[in-house]
Amino acid sequence: MKSYRKELLITSPKRRQILNITDQVDGAVRESCIQEGLVLVNAMHITASVFINDDESGLHSDFEKWLEKLAPEKPYDQYAHNGAEDNADAHLKRTIMGREVVVAITKGMLDFGPWEQIFYGEFDGKRKKRVLIKVIGK
């Protein structure tokens, strides 16, 4: 069994942003030289998400609007977590979107359906964040 580890560094200039990281994950899988296995991709921060969906800007604005409806940022004092911090909504939004994805690797490549793309979802940005890529297989 082989394993490979890589971190992506991400700094979003905005509080909330959706970034396509498929190419970086694909690059890490190639660097691993693993032909058959699994790759775990997870946010290392609890106010961010890694998820798989469509790379379509209309859908991404729908996600923003929808998450604000389900877990609004303001008023800040509606959340017990806020006080020293103001990011309770980001913890909830990330819960909806998910922390991680696990993707199959087949013949050395991400084993994807036709429209699957991997995204980093930032919900409390303007600071350095990390994404972990861990590949295991043979």
Add this chain to the structure above:
Amino acid sequence: MKSYRKELLITSPKRRQILNITDQVDGAVRESCIQEGLVLVNAMHITASVFINDDESGLHSDFEKWLEKLAPEKPYDQYAHNGAEDNADAHLKRTIMGREVVVAITKGMLDFGPWEQIFYGEFDGKRKKRVLIKVIGK
């Protein structure tokens, strides 16, 4: 380390449907001859879900009603994604339900609690869809 890959083909006659795929996943695990490991089961489409819950028809109708409340199909023009398409709600519903499950394999079998069953959740059906099963282990 051994690996095994299988696709399930699914065509739902309805826009939304929940299908129990536990037997197919169990069959793939047996075909893999893997005794100890993990199986990843994921929708290969971004308007469908693979999730684990109870095989109870009342609960499945509760899911339908609940997802329609959290991410209603209509009016279509409430979503920026809709226009050429009308399935923005399906992308959101699948986000709530999740893309994938990872299940332990122990002694050659799905290592499940008493009521765990694997479901395919279709939210934009009436066309061919695929589910990926990837098994790794020894």
Add this chain to the structure above:
Amino acid sequence: MKSYRKELLITSPKRRQILNITDQVDGAVRESCIQEGLVLVNAMHITASVFINDDESGLHSDFEKWLEKLAPEKPYDQYAHNGAEDNADAHLKRTIMGREVVVAITKGMLDFGPWEQIFYGEFDGKRKKRVLIKVIGK
């Protein structure tokens, strides 16, 4: 490839509770003697969750309030699943929070970001429940 399996037994005295199980998962990873791999941690019951977030009591009370808004426990008769049972809301709450997490193992340890902690989320307690920990790697 090596594998290791362990069950945690949990009995929550309350209907809903969030319990930090990071130390138990960390202990299982050490017992496995696996240096590089993945650990799957999942609820074995369909009204409970395993998730990763912040160990902050204000946030945990925000989760309780938020989940009650998205999937209220009462009135019981709003759910088709309820009748012999009264826990339909628990199935929905667990869906939001997620069944499982997969965490990388690097140099024999949980490969975590600075604030990541693993929690068991109980949504239908007052009875014995189990969490499965499955480690694979080398």
